Amino acid sequence: MTAEQGGVPRFVAPLVGGATVLIVLAVTCLAVLVSVRNASERLLRPEAERPQVAVAEHAEVAYCTPRFKEVLERVLHSCGLTEQGGRRGCRPADVKTFASISDDDFNALFTPLKERGAVLMFDVGKEELDEGARKLLRDRWMERRGARYFFVVARASKTGTQAKNRALSHRRANSVMYFVKELAKSDPDVDKKVGLLWLGNEFAQLSKEYCNWPNSRPDKKCDEDAINRTAFVSWIDCRL
Amino acid sequence: MLGPNSRLPAAIALLGTILGLIFAANSTLDYAAHLDRRLHDVHCSYIPGAPAKAEAESCRAAMYSPYSAVLKDSYWGGIPVTLFALGSFAFFGGFCLYLLIAGQRAPAVAVGFFAAVSLTPSMVSLYMAIISVVKLGVICEICVGIYVSSALVSLGGILGLFTLRPFPPAPDGSAAPRRPAMSFLFPIAWLAALGFTTLLPSVVYASSVPDHRPYLKKCGELKRADADKDQLIKAASPRAVRSATLFEDPLCVTCRSLHDRMVDEGILDRLSLRLVLFPLDSDCNWMLDRPMHPGACTLSKAVLCGRERALQVLQWAYDEQEYLTRAGKRNDATVRAVIQERWGSDMISCIDAPETKARLNSHLHYASDNNVPVSTPQVFLTKQRLCDEDTDIGLRYTLDQLAPEVLR
Numbered sequence: 001m002t003a004e005q006g007g008v009p010r011f012v013a014p015l016v017g018g019a020t021v022l023i024v025l026a027v028t029c030l031a032v033l034v035s036v037r038n039a040s041e042r043l044l045r046p047e048a049e050r051p052q053v054a055v056a057e058h059a060e061v062a063y064c065t066p067r068f069k070e071v072l073e074r075v076l077h078s079c080g081l082t083e084q085g086g087r088r089g090c091r092p093a094d095v096k097t098f099a100s101i102s103d104d105d106f107n108a109l110f111t112p113l114k115e116r117g118a119v120l121m122f123d124v125g126k127e128e129l130d131e132g133a134r135k136l137l138r139d140r141w142m143e144r145r146g147a148r149y150f151f152v153v154a155r156a157s158k159t160g161t162q163a164k165n166r167a168l169s170h171r172r173a174n175s176v177m178y179f180v181k182e183l184a185k186s187d188p189d190v191d192k193k194v195g196l197l198w199l200g201n202e203f204a205q206l207s208k209e210y211c212n213w214p215n216s217r218p219d220k221k222c223d224e225d226a227i228n229r230t231a232f233v234s235w236i237d238c239r240l
Numbered sequence: 241m242l243g244p245n246s247r248l249p250a251a252i253a254l255l256g257t258i259l260g261l262i263f264a265a266n267s268t269l270d271y272a273a274h275l276d277r278r279l280h281d282v283h284c285s286y287i288p289g290a291p292a293k294a295e296a297e298s299c300r301a302a303m304y305s306p307y308s309a310v311l312k313d314s315y316w317g318g319i320p321v322t323l324f325a326l327g328s329f330a331f332f333g334g335f336c337l338y339l340l341i342a343g344q345r346a347p348a349v350a351v352g353f354f355a356a357v358s359l360t361p362s363m364v365s366l367y368m369a370i371i372s373v374v375k376l377g378v379i380c381e382i383c384v385g386i387y388v389s390s391a392l393v394s395l396g397g398i399l400g401l402f403t404l405r406p407f408p409p410a411p412d413g414s415a416a417p418r419r420p421a422m423s424f425l426f427p428i429a430w431l432a433a434l435g436f437t438t439l440l441p442s443v444v445y446a447s448s449v450p451d452h453r454p455y456l457k458k459c460g461e462l463k464r465a466d467a468d469k470d471q472l473i474k475a476a477s478p479r480a481v482r483s484a485t486l487f488e489d490p491l492c493v494t495c496r497s498l499h500d501r502m503v504d505e506g507i508l509d510r511l512s513l514r515l516v517l518f519p520l521d522s523d524c525n526w527m528l529d530r531p532m533h534p535g536a537c538t539l540s541k542a543v544l545c546g547r548e549r550a551l552q553v554l555q556w557a558y559d560e561q562e563y564l565t566r567a568g569k570r571n572d573a574t575v576r577a578v579i580q581e582r583w584g585s586d587m588i589s590c591i592d593a594p595e596t597k598a599r600l601n602s603h604l605h606y607a608s609d610n611n612v613p614v615s616t617p618q619v620f621l622t623k624q625r626l627c628d629e630d631t632d633i634g635l636r637y638t639l640d641q642l643a644p645e646v647l648r
Binding site: 016050057142237 | 261265268269272273274275276277278279323326327329330331333334335336337338339341342345346433437440441444445448449450452455467468469471524526527594597598601604605607608610611612613614615
């Protein structure tokens with residue numbers, strides 16, 4: 001090897017080139033190794049600040065107060081909704097017992113459902129749903145959104161015997177249930193969704209102000225008698 | 241014209257290798273960082289060495305694509321191709337420096353060898369660029385950086401050939417200087433060295449990647465199988481060998497890239513699908529307090545209305561996702577107008593039908609019954625949920641472990 005132009009020995013160029021390859025390669029491999037090893041170590045350690053992802057759940061809205069949910073839960077348990085093969089529906093005597101709640105407080109619980117729910121009106125002494133009631137019930141049923149339970153609270157009349165009223169109220173609740181089952185043909189679990197309550201005239205009768213709620217006969221006269229010949233229906237956006 | 245003494249070609253090639261090393265190193269280290277199964281920012285800029293960022297759709301799409309790595313069935317995430325780039329750029333860097341320092345004393349064989357091998361990074365880059373455009377529909381910024389670097393290396397190599405012209409005679413009449421002769425065995429040795437340097441980083445990477453098998457089944461299961469009441473979309477080709485449930489949102493970018501990858505890799509064809517539409521849009525999805533993907537509810541209904549063409553409608557939504565996303569941000573009427581233009585007014589009537597709304601609602605209730613995370617996409621192999629990280633760069637490895645029949 002001899003020094004040539006510029007005084008740089010001939011061996012310098014290949015030496016620098018070769019050394020560069022080795023150095024860059026070594027640095028590269030080391031960086032790769034360190035990076036993979038670091039990732040492996042992190043893999044063994046739980047992530048402290050792992051972003052929490054929400055989990056899909058049924059809806060839970062503001063009116064789901066502890067009191068509301070307490071009554072709801074009692075209704076669901078007592079009316080057989082949450083148990084396989086349980087009894088379907090509750091009679092007014094049951095409601096009084098399990099809800100431990102006054103008439104007004106019971107009705108007040110449903111006030112937040114004014115727009116979500118609807119009042120299906122019946123003719124005197126009848127339990128058949130007319131076309132308006134069917135349409136309203138269909139509309140409300142389709143507006144399920146994130147709700148888990150559908151509630152039906154049927155009433156009969158402010159007058160008449162308790163036994164007759166209870167029977168009529170029961171039939172009205174069943175009318176609603178039959179129609180709901182028609183609407184939800186593909187859903188074998190519809191029984192687990194719909195909670196039925198039928199009240200006689202001894203508990204939680206409605207005052208005339210409930211005539212302002214969405215109902216199936218908006219063009220007809222509504223008074224205290226009419227508003228208690230009804231079934232109130234609504235999806236309930238609460239988790240239990 | 242370049243004279244025999246010019247060092248410009250070697251300088252250009254050296255610049256290309258330095259840039260190539262920076263871009264390839266950033267990309268490789270990003271890839272390696274993801275071996276911890278966490279989310280990381282990625283480098284995605286035309287500027288070499290620019291900091292990593294969270295918003296890097298094009299680079300993530302390239303990273304998650306089947307073309308970003310080899311041996312994806314054998315190693316979680318595979319062996320990233322940028323490792324080969326790193327190794328070869330290391331060789332080219334040293335060789336350029338040699339040519340730069342040697343100048344006119346560099347043997348013609350060395351200059352010719354470099355010109356020949358300097359074309360390889362450009363050829364690979366061209367191949368990858370075509371794949372990016374044709375298959376992925378995106379070009380990632382850091383990839384472009386590597387393409388440009390490769391082009392510079394090739395340019396330097398080709399220009400180097402122009403320096404091989406004979407030296408002009410000396411003014412004093414003495415013999416013109418000549419490049420030294422060199423045995424043709426040298427190029428063979430260099431070629432072997434190039435092969436060795438190209439492979440070595442990959443071997444180091446492959447020998448140190450962690451075992452991901454213990455983590456593959458740790459992301460939950462479906463609580464209940466689907467039933468008729470859930471009204472899910474079902475599709476299966478005659479080649480389907482495994483049932484899978486997918487939760488997708490037509491306006492979710494990650495859903496689109498996962499869906500496209502599964503189509504490209506023939507995975508979707510091997511699955512008996514249950515498709516759950518899970519739009520992240522508060523218009524229909526009560527689990528959100530604001531719309532992440534406005535318009536996704538309407539598009540999901542359009543997919544449902546597609547009936548036997550549901551997957552076709554979904555594919556259309558993915559193909560037109562950027563346009564539809566802009567339409568959704570404007571208002572729902574614009575989304576409807578786009579749908580109507582493509583699928584006709586009957587589709588709009590179906591979208592508005594209460595039954596369609598109820599069906600989409602039943603999909604969302606299926607999600608809540610199973611308490612799945614409020615995120616998309618989600619893949620369940622039969623009941624087993626694939627972790628999010630196993631549906632991106634780890635997809636093939638995970639399938640190879642949990643459902644090898646799907647890959648055969």
